[in-house]
Amino acid sequence: MLASYGALNAFRTRHIRAIVISIIWGLMIGLGIYTNAISSIKENKTIYLSKPEVPLLLNSGLAESEKADVSIILWFENSEIPFNILTSKPTLDWVWSYKELQIPNEKGSFTLTGQHLIDKNEEQILFAWYTTMAPQIESAGGRIYLDERVPQTIDISAYLSQINAIPTQYILSDNIMSTAAYQDTIETSVMAGQDKINIQLLSRGRNMEGQSVLAIPVLLKQF
Structure with missing residues (x-):
């Protein structure tokens, strides 16, 4: 019984660790996408503001x-x-x-x-x-x-x-x-x-x- 209980706890620990790792990995991917998106927006904004090659008066x-x-x-x-x-x-x-x-x-x-x-x-x-x-x-x-x-x-x-x-x-x-x-x-x-x-x-x-x-x-x- 104690062996079964210990095995169950080990399984739960591994399962929880896997979930936590998945969440962290997902957050890292999401953060990377968000960072790239913000970088792209800033770049496009810069292009938009500097786009004109013809100066007005x-x-x-x-x-x-x-x-x-x-x-x-x-x-x-x-x-x-x-x-x-x-x-x-x-x-x-x-x-x-x-x-x-x-x-x-x-x-x-x-x-x-x-x-x-x-x-x-x-x-x-x-x-x-x-x-x-x-x-x-x-x-x-x-x-x-x-x-x-x-x-x-x-x-x-x-x-x-x-x-x-x-x-x-x-x-x-x-x-x-x-x-x-x-x-x-x-x-x-x-x-x-x-x-x-x-x-x-x-x-x-x-x-x-x-x-x-x-x-x-x-x-x-x-x-």
């Missing part, structure tokens, strides 16, 4: 202004705006304005517009959002337009040279200079006559006093 080194006025327009024709796009925001405090345009005897078009004053850090985050969302918006049947303005003139040639953009069209009127160009890492584009463009830069004024606007892929709002 504030981060170009050509602008003395510390703030820029940015507006974004999402336009959808004959289709509703998907929920994931409708709820996505370029910055945490961004506010979208929704508008439906009715066309007689046809389906209406829809727009989301937003405007915000941003600094250099917000500019990087916003453009990373733009480059991430642009393909999703276009695949959903929409178009996205970005408009950034600073209260000074910008050396257009220097900026286009810095981002490796090829100028295609020029307009000079009084004290306003406008240049349309193509930059091969920006995915959105439009056709302007025979030219494919995805960036437009306008500047007016003299010396550093004036105003400049950078539009991707083309300017929609009045300048």
Whole structure:
């Protein structure tokens, strides 16, 4: 009887030890998966924040202004705006304005517009959002337009040279200079006559006093 009792205790001990080892092993595997997941999230976050290869005006080194006025327009024709796009925001405090345009005897078009004053850090985050969302918006049947303005003139040639953009069209009127160009890492584009463009830069004024606007892929709002 004592031998049987001792054997039973030994069996229970081995069984408990096996369970404890299994739990510890499971926790170690789970911790490893969790650590890898966190590492992946951090890496993806870093990639997301550093993704843009094309600096906008504030981060170009050509602008003395510390703030820029940015507006974004999402336009959808004959289709509703998907929920994931409708709820996505370029910055945490961004506010979208929704508008439906009715066309007689046809389906209406829809727009989301937003405007915000941003600094250099917000500019990087916003453009990373733009480059991430642009393909999703276009695949959903929409178009996205970005408009950034600073209260000074910008050396257009220097900026286009810095981002490796090829100028295609020029307009000079009084004290306003406008240049349309193509930059091969920006995915959105439009056709302007025979030219494919995805960036437009306008500047007016003299010396550093004036105003400049950078539009991707083309300017929609009045300048």
